[in-house]
Amino acid sequence: MKAKLHRDFDRVLFIVTLVIFAIGLSSIYSATHTEGSGLLGGLVLKQILWMCAGLVILFLILNIDYQRFIDWAYILFGLNCLLLVMVLFFGRARFGAQRWFSIGGFGFQPSEFIKITYILALSSYLGTRAKFSYRITDLFVPFLITMPPLVLIYLQPDLGTALVLMPILFFMLFARGARIRHLLTIISIGLLSTPFIWHMLKEYQKLRLSVFINPNADPLGAGYTMIQSRIAIGSGFVLGKGWLSGTQNQLNFLPERHTDFIFSVIGEEGGFIGCLILIGLFSVLLYRGLKIAGATADTYGRSMAVGIIAMLAFQIIVNLGMAAGFMPVVGLPLPLMSYGGSSLITTMISIGLLLNIGMRRPRF
Amino acid sequence: MRIKTLGIIIFVSFLFIIIGLFYIQIVRGTLYQKLSTQNRIRLxxxxxxxxxxxxxxxxxxxxxxxxxxxxxxxxxxxxxxxxxxxxxxxxxxxxxxxxxxxxxxxxxxxxxxxxxxxxxxxxxxxxxxxxxxxxxxxxxxxxxxxxxxxxxxxxxxxxxxxxxxxxxxxxxxxxxxxxxxxxxxxxxxxxxxxxxxxxxxxxxxxxxxxxxxxxxxxxxxxxxxxxxxTIDIRLQSFIEEIFKGARGAVCVMDPRNGRILSLVSTPSFDPNLFIEDAGSGKISSLFVRKDYPMLNRAAHCTYPPGSVFKVVTAAAALERGGVTARTTLTCNGSYALGNKVFRCWKKKGHGEQSMRDAIKNSCNVYFYQAGSMAGVENLANYSSRFGFGRPTGIDLSNEASGLVPNKMWKALKKRESWYKGETLNYSIGQGYLLVTPLQIVRAISAIANGGYLVKPYLVKRIEDVDISQIEKRPVNISKETIEIIKEGLVKVVNDSNGTGRNAVVSGLKVAGKTGTAQTSTDKTHAWFTGFAPADDPKAAVVIFLEYGGKGGLAASKTAGDIFGKLKELNYF
Incomplete structure (x- = not known):
């Protein structure tokens, strides 16, 4: 048994994860070293500590059969939702949104973890029924599961995370075999209700979306980040300005460059080649994940793997698109790269789960 | 199968992002490089x-x-x-x-x-x-x-x-x-x-x-x-001082080469105001004041020359009017042309006089006759020879040209033929004729230097480069003519009954001519122009007093003071 686990441990996936993290770390250093905290001071050290915690958690997860998580899925999901309720009342406000708990000096963001517990809960439902009946009414429960986290995260408000739940849901339903006709119907209903959703958006979210359409409408306000980020990436040209040499980054023209806009640092200092390498690494990561999903006969495991891939892919695509100015600024961190403990730990958990599924999949 | 589809969806999205990055980093990369440079570099x-x-x-x-x-x-x-x-x-x-x-x-x-x-x-x-x-x-x-x-x-x-x-x-x-x-x-x-x-x-x-x-x-x-x-500030300050309160212009020039020793126009202004009080009311008031302090009266304004023009009439008459040094003409105090009577400034007349005495007396009647003998075209011709009617070329912008009328000019401008009476007025520097004080000092310099026009200039050197290009243009007047006029001009100042007596300086032979120009008002402009020493002229002056009365009084007096100062400063 141990030998099989060992053999099926996806080393490529694990190594790529570490490489991407290392690139992220060097970018965080580049983005923050001017604040005078030294190589291991400040955020870089914090991020390394988070990564250590993430690795510990990853190996803990590897030692538990992922089926146990399915057993506990609803309870974990329920607890997580409870935390989301609590954070609304007791959490710390940062950047105008109430998303945080503070535990011993480290910020903790329950809305990051809800992505995992939500995937678990969905997998638990979708996997239980040996035979998915392919009726549109069968889609009712997954949407029911989606509502509590969606509403709670929206109330924080955290548009980015709320949005991630959608591709997770649809990818998982699709992979589970839901009728495309049904999914399209639901998506159309969603699109038709767009004006209503627009109405529900907070003022700053509306501003971000309208600025996306025309960033020059407010170049020093809401459009500033977008313009500066695009200038940073564009000015990187083919080879980039070199590590620690991006002027947009070093001279502080890029806001939030160590968190949501870390990709702009890569684009500026690493150029087009740097971007290609990074996208290549992410492609390998997702490809390995898809391979695990495809090779798993267990519907629980496959649903879970698909959910995790959907989550990671969506965050990567939206984050890259937003940094390059192709998509609105919605505030999603880049997995493994952006500074932030909750996001890093969540990503490490999800990769742990992927590896776990890969190791323990029942073979065809 | 469905997982493969999901994979395709993901990688196609990646492809789009790569295409987008290619566009902004490679295709438009140079633009963004420029923008990022502009971001961080300030000039x-x-x-x-x-x-x-x-x-x-x-x-x-x-x-x-x-x-x-x-x-x-x-x-x-x-x-x-x-x-x-x-x-x-x-x-x-x-x-x-x-x-x-x-x-x-x-x-x-x-x-x-x-x-x-x-x-x-x-x-x-x-x-x-x-x-x-x-x-x-x-x-x-x-x-x-x-x-x-x-x-x-x-x-x-x-x-x-x-x-x-x-x-x-x-x-x-x-x-x-x-x-x-x-x-x-x-x-x-x-x-x-x-x-x-x-x-x-x-x-x-x-x-x-x-x-x-x-x-x-x-x-x-x-x-x-x-x-x-070329300015000598000691002289300049002296003139500004004695000229204070007057309205007019003074120019002192070296008649040999056109170097301007002083150029004064009053009322004047303090150029520091334009630096210190830029945009304040003090400055705009300079431009609307009735006495126009911003005008450079020496170069930018034109006036009738009055009797100082008789120098030109004399040259025209001597060379083209058949008048000689010995020719005498009589003044009875007035001159009748048709049914119109033209008066001399001296009611009882100057009697019979030669050219030299007529200059000394500034006799109108003599010059009415002499001018008529030369004729309007010759007067215009000699005016041009003395440099009237066009800018002197001094290194100041917007210099005025003045006006030298002739028959053609009148026919074109006024659509009228030339009247004989206008020739009489022309002869004594009245009528349509308009000159700048700078033109006058240049004309008198031509008498002083023996017959050529110089180009006045104010800047002699830029750092180490000498730019004083002395430009001499012959007036084409015979030595004899110049001599006769010069002798007349010496008498103006030095004879006991000369009209420019007030300009006399002891120990210095000054030559000059006064002028009193009629204006549209009942006040006259006062002129004096002259040079010294008469035998070897080193300085020429013009004094112009707007509505300054008679040329023989304050204007001559000022000229005398200036020559005295020049002597004190060892110019002679």
């Missing part, structure tokens, strides 16, 4: 001090002093109200004015705003001492034009003003920019390109807040070139 200009102006003896006339200006960086101005209150106390300026100035000149929070210029050394020191208590406030220095002699020579120097739209369009390619100071008149305008120098610049690297974080390079400003004038 600060460093003013170049204008060239200084010296007089002929190397005396400094115009230079640049240091102006202490108070500037504020709005971003750092933490306690705005308190600091403005303190500043108001130190600078003796109302808080309201400071606030307004700050608001008016505000650009961005991190760009310094100049709120008060030229506060003087004393206040600057006080402010510097208090600086720790005034965060966000600091002192800037900049070069300022300083006209040491204030009013004296203002019409020579001209004044500086902000470049206007028209000038900017014309001069943009030569490195002029908005808000540049540019010479608006006088030497400052004519030699602006030499005086202005080349602005320097400093490239600095700034961060997103506009704070300097790096220094990339500096190009030192190149100081403007110094000018050396």
């Amino acid at each position: 600060l200009s460093i003013e170049s001090p204008r060239g200084r102006i010296f007089d002929t003896n190397g005396e400094l006339l115009v230079d640049n002093r240091i102006s202490f200006d108070v500037a504020i960086i709005p971003q750092e101005l933490k306690h705005k109200d308190e600091i403005l209150k303190d500043l108001s106390g130190i600078l003796d300026v109302s808080q309201e004015d400071l606030r307004k100035s700050l608001k008016r000149n505000f650009v961005t929070p991190f760009q310094p705003v100049k709120i008060l210029s030229d506060i003087g050394k004393k206040k600057a020191i006080i402010l510097e001492e208090e600086r720790l208590d005034l965060p966000g406030v600091f002192i800037e220095t900049s070069p300022r034009r300083h006209y040491i002699y204030k009013d004296a020579g203002s019409h020579i120097f001209g004044y500086l003003g902000q470049i206007n739209r028209g000038e900017l369009t014309r001069l943009k390619d030569y490195g002029y920019r908005m808000n540049d100071l540019i010479g608006k008149s006088g030497i400052e305008k004519h030699y602006n390109n030499y005086l202005k120098g080349t602005r320097g610049g400093m490239q600095i690297e700034v961060n997103n807040m506009g704070y300097q974080v790096g220094f990339l390079g500096i190009r030192e400003p190149v100081k403007g070139k110094d000018l050396y004038l």
Whole structure:
């Protein structure tokens, strides 16, 4: 048994994860070293500590059969939702949104973890029924599961995370075999209700979306980040300005460059080649994940793997698109790269789960 | 199967992002590189001090002093109200004015705003001492034009003003920019390109807040070139002093080469005002005052010459009118032409007189006859030979041409034929004829130097380069004619009953001619023009007094004073 686990441990996936993290770390250093905290001071050290915690958690997860998580899925999901309720009342406000708990000096963001517990809960439902009946009414429960986290995260408000739940849901339903006709119907209903959703958006979210359409409408306000980020990436040209040499980054023209806009640092200092390498690494990561999903006969495991891939892919695509100015600024961190403990730990958990599924999949 | 589809969806999305990155990084990369450079690099200009102006003896006339200006960086101005209150106390300026100035000149929070210029050394020191208590406030220095002699020579120097739209369009390619100071008149305008120098610049690297974080390079400003004038400031100041309160012009020129020793126009103005009180009411009032202090009456205004023109009539009559030195003509106090009577200034007449005496007496009747004998075309011809009707070419802008009428001119302009009576008026320098005082001094110089026109000039040297090109154009008048006229001019001043008696200077042989020009009002313009020493002329003068009465009085007196001063200064 141990030998099989060992053999099926996806080393490529694990190594790529570490490489991407290392690139992220060097970018965080580049983005923050001017604040005078030294190589291991400040955020870089914090991020390394988070990564250590993430690795510990990853190996803990590897030692538990992922089926146990399915057993506990609803309870974990329920607890997580409870935390989301609590954070609304007791959490710390940062950047105008109430998303945080503070535990011993480290910020903790329950809305990051809800992505995992939500995937678990969905997998638990979708996997239980040996035979998915392919009726549109069968889609009712997954949407029911989606509502509590969606509403709670929206109330924080955290548009980015709320949005991630959608591709997770649809990818998982699709992979589970839901009728495309049904999914399209639901998506159309969603699109038709767009004006209503627009109405529900907070003022700053509306501003971000309208600025996306025309960033020059407010170049020093809401459009500033977008313009500066695009200038940073564009000015990187083919080879980039070199590590620690991006002027947009070093001279502080890029806001939030160590968190949501870390990709702009890569684009500026690493150029087009740097971007290609990074996208290549992410492609390998997702490809390995898809391979695990495809090779798993267990519907629980496959649903879970698909959910995790959907989550990671969506965050990567939206984050890259937003940094390059192709998509609105919605505030999603880049997995493994952006500074932030909750996001890093969540990503490490999800990769742990992927590896776990890969190791323990029942073979065809 | 469905997982493969999901994989395709994901990788197609990646492909789109790669295409997008290719577009912004490769296709439009250069644009964004430029934008990122613009983001971080600021060009600060460093003013170049204008060239200084010296007089002929190397005396400094115009230079640049240091102006202490108070500037504020709005971003750092933490306690705005308190600091403005303190500043108001130190600078003796109302808080309201400071606030307004700050608001008016505000650009961005991190760009310094100049709120008060030229506060003087004393206040600057006080402010510097208090600086720790005034965060966000600091002192800037900049070069300022300083006209040491204030009013004296203002019409020579001209004044500086902000470049206007028209000038900017014309001069943009030569490195002029908005808000540049540019010479608006006088030497400052004519030699602006030499005086202005080349602005320097400093490239600095700034961060997103506009704070300097790096220094990339500096190009030192190149100081403007110094000018050396032909003016003697001792003489200039002397003339300004004795001419104070009068309205008119004086020009002293070396008749041999056109060097202008003094050029005075009154009333004058203080060019420092244009620097210190730019935009204030003091300046605009200069332009609307009834006595027009901004006009350079020596070069920019034209007047009837009156009797000083008789020099030209004399030359025309001697050479073209059949008049000789011995020809005598009689004056009975008036001259009748048809049913019209033209009077001499002396009611009982001058009797029979030769050309020399007629010049001495400035006899109108003699010159009516002599002028008629020469005829209008010859009068016009000789006027042109003496340089009337076109600019002298002095190195000042916008010089006036004056007007030399003839039959053709009248036919074209007035659509009338020439009347004989007009020839009579012409002969004594009245009628349509208009001249500038500068043209008069050049014409008299032609008599003084033996028959050539010089080109007057004010700047002899730019730094080390001598630019005094002496231009001599023969008037084409015989030596005899010049001699006769000269002798007449000597009598004007030196004979006991000469009309220019007031110009006499003991121990100096002065030659000259007075003039009293009729105007449309009942007041007359007074003229005197002459040179000395008569046998070897080294200085020629013209004195013009607008509505100054008779030329034989104040104007002659002033000329005498000037020749006396020239003697004192060892010019003779």
